[in-house]
Amino acid sequence: MDQYKSVVSNVIRERRTIRSYKSEPLSSDRIEALLAAAAVSCEKEFGELPCRFLLATSEEGKRKVGEAVMSIYTEQKLYKWVPNKVSQFMISRIVKIPALLAVITRRDMDIQRRERNDAAVSSLLHTFSLLAWEQRIGMVWGTDEMLQHPSLKKGLGLQEEEQLHCLCYVGAYDKVPKAKPRIAANQKFTLLTERDELTNDNDPVYDTRLATDSRLYGAACSARADYGDFR
Numbered sequence: 552m553d554q555y556k557s558v559v560s561n562v563i564r565e566r567r568t569i570r571s572y573k574s575e576p577l578s579s580d581r582i583e584a585l586l587a588a589a590a591v592s593c594e595k596e597f598g599e600l601p602c603r604f605l606l607a608t609s610e611e612g613k614r615k616v617g618e619a620v621m622s623i624y625t626e627q628k629l630y631k632w633v634p635n636k637v638s639q640f641m642i643s644r645i646v647k648i649p650a651l652l653a654v655i656t657r658r659d660m661d662i663q664r665r666e667r668n669d670a671a672v673s674s675l676l677h678t679f680s681l682l683a684w685e686q687r688i689g690m691v692w693g694t695d696e697m698l699q700h701p702s703l704k705k706g707l708g709l710q711e712e713e714q715l716h717c718l719c720y721v722g723a724y725d726k727v728p729k730a731k732p733r734i735a736a737n738q739k740f741t742l743l744t745e746r747d748e749l750t751n752d753n754d755p756v757y758d759t760r761l762a763t764d765s766r767l768y769g770a771a772c773s774a775r776a777d778y779g780d781f782r
Contacts, residue, residue, distance in 0.1 A: 569689025572722030589679035601668035617645035619706025649722035
């Protein structure tokens, strides 16, 4: 496989989730340029991007995001007695992250259109993470269910018809984490022939949670499971 390796291939293989960042600032122009580059391929495939971005790079902006995030926990019964000092400490940690990128989409009642839109935005973010990695910029792509909490949406100024697709923590890095074990793609690969039936009986590693009318879509889901979801 070495003969197929290239700069792009190495970036894809070497990218890691980064949770520890250098203290150096990250300009909004730099992130905007990376997003614009990542959006090019998606726009050709899906038309206008069904999302907008909310970026915080200043201390004031990041503090606002941190306060909105912590408002989720302070409203939960389990956390409502958390001392203010603890809350402020967590906010200060968020403020130290060079850049916070909120990706915002509109809710769509049409299921197929909503899935296509989600795929377009996810594709853009995957490309963005790779382009950023090439410049020694790492990120965490957060998709926790609590991101849909009304307090967070209100704190970030989302409209009624909008939802938070994800919250990305972005910054330059010094140290690259070790690679975690991954299931090889060939262990999720089944070659169909004319005599094969579209059943799960001849696929020893088929995950029933990925069952769908399209076997190709199942393969795509398996690939995502193999390479991680960028969290």
